[in-house]
Amino acid sequence: MTTVSDSLASLLLYYFTIGSLVQINIVNITSESEVESSKRKQEENKEIYERVSKEIERYMVEEKAFLDQDMTLKTFAKRVGVSSRSISKTINEMEYKNFNMYLNHYRVEEFKTLIESEKYQKYSNTALAKEAGFNSRASFYKNFKDIVGISPSDYFESLNSDAI
Template sequence: MSWLHTASSFLAISQLVFLACLYSVYFPRRLISRLIVLFSICITAYILVRSDVDWPQAVRLLLTILATLAPAVLWVIARYLFEDQRRVHPGVAAMIIFYMVIRTIGLLSYGGSVPRDSTFLYLLYFYIPQWIMLFLACHVVYMACRGREGDLVESRRQVRVPFAIGMGTIVGVIIGSGFFQFGGPQLDTLYFIVIFGLILFVNLAMFRLQNDAPQLIQTAVEQPRIAASTLPTGTVSRHDQQLIDRVLTAMRQERLYAEPGLTIGDLAAKVSLQEYRLRRLINQAMHFRNFNQFLNQYRIEEAARRLRDPEEEHIPISSIALDVGYVSLSSFNKAFKETHGVTPSVWRIQTDAQHFASGGQGE
C-alpha cells in the first residue's frame, strides 16, 4: 500500500502545482492569483506533513502551520471572488488572527502534538482553533452559494458551485482529519485521492471557463462604485437599447424595485425577456455585477429623495425603507451607507440643517 500512498500524494500535489502555475502564468501580479498560490502551498504542506517522510521537527512544524492557514486563505479567496463589498469585518479579521496565533503557540509549545495534560490547554490550543477553522470553511460554502441567484457575472456565477464543492470539501477533509485525529496510511491515501479528485474537478471547471476567466479575475480585482443615478453607458445596439428602455420603464414607472423579494426571474417575466438575456443585458450593457446592486440603485435613489423632502419629514425612516422594497431596517441602513457614506438618519439630519441654513439666509 505504500506505493499507492506515495502515488496518491504525488497526484494531488501535481494538481495543486497545476492550479498555482495556471494563475501565476495567466494572471501575474494579481492579488487573487497570489492567494491561490498560497492556498495551493498550504494544501501541499498538509499532504507532505502526512506523508511517510521523516521530516525534521522544524520542517514538520512549518508544514503544520501552513496547513492550518488553509481555511483562512480560502476564506479570503472566496471573499475576493464572490463578494462585491470586500471589506472584512474587524471581528472576522480578529478571529482569524486569534486562531492562527493560538494554534501556532500550541504547536510550538507542544512540538506539534496535541496537549493532553490539561483540558484547558487542549481546548485553547487545539479545539477552539479547529472550530474556528470549521466555521471559516462553512462560511466559504455559504458565500459561494448565497449570491448565485443574483450574480450577473456569468463566469463567476458558473464557478460558484464547483468552487464551493471542491475547495470547501478539501478544507473539510483537513479539519476533519485533525478534529477526529484519524490517521494511518490507508486513511491518508483516501484523503490524498479525495484532494486529487476535487482539485482536478476545480481545474476542469476553470478550464471550461478559460475564455471567461479574465472577466472573473477582473471582477475580483476591480470594484468600481456605481452611483445611484447611473445610466447605461457605452455603445449598445439598437435592439439592446430597446430592451434597456423596456427594463427602465418597468423599474421607474411601475416601481417594480419596491416589491420585496423581487428576483431577476420575476423581472424577466415582467418585461417578457429570457432570464439569461436579462442577466447579460444588465451586466454587460448597464454595468452591474449583481442584481441587488441594480435594485439598490432605484431603492436608495427614491429613499434619499424622500428623506430630503420636508413634507415627508414626519414619516419614520423604517416606513420609507419598507415602502421602497427593503424587508428590514438593518439591510436598508447598510445599503444606504454604502451608497452615501452616512446612515439614513444622519442624511435626514444633514438635509434638515441645510434647509434651515438656506431658509435663514433668505430671511
C-alpha cells in the same frame, strides 16, 4: 544514390515549405472571418443591450417594480417579458454588479425622494425604507451606505443642516 537522396530531401523541403505557406494562409483566412463574425456578434449584442436596457428602465420607472419587496430577477424577467439572462447581462453592462444592486439603487433613490417629502416627515427611516421597497432595516442601511457613501442618519442630518 546521393542524387536520389538529395532529390528526396529537396522534395520534402519543398513540400514542407509549401505546406507551411498554405497553412498560414488558411489560418489568416479563418482569423479574418472570425474577426468579421465577432464584429457582427458585437453589433447584435449592442442592439439587444440597448433594447433590453430601455425596456428594463421603462418598466422600473413606470411600474416602480423596485417597490415590490419580494422582487427577484426571475419575477422581474417574467413581468418585463425578457429572459433573466438578458436582463442580468444588460444590468452588468449598465455598470451595476447585479440585479439586486440595480434594484437597490432605485430603492435608495425612492427613499431620498420620500425623506424630502412633507407627507413622510413623521415617518422613521425604517418606515421610509419599507415604503421604498426594502424588506429589512439591515438591508436598507447596508445598501444605502454602499450606494450613497454615508449612513441614512447622516444623510438625514445633512438635509436638516442644509435647511437651516
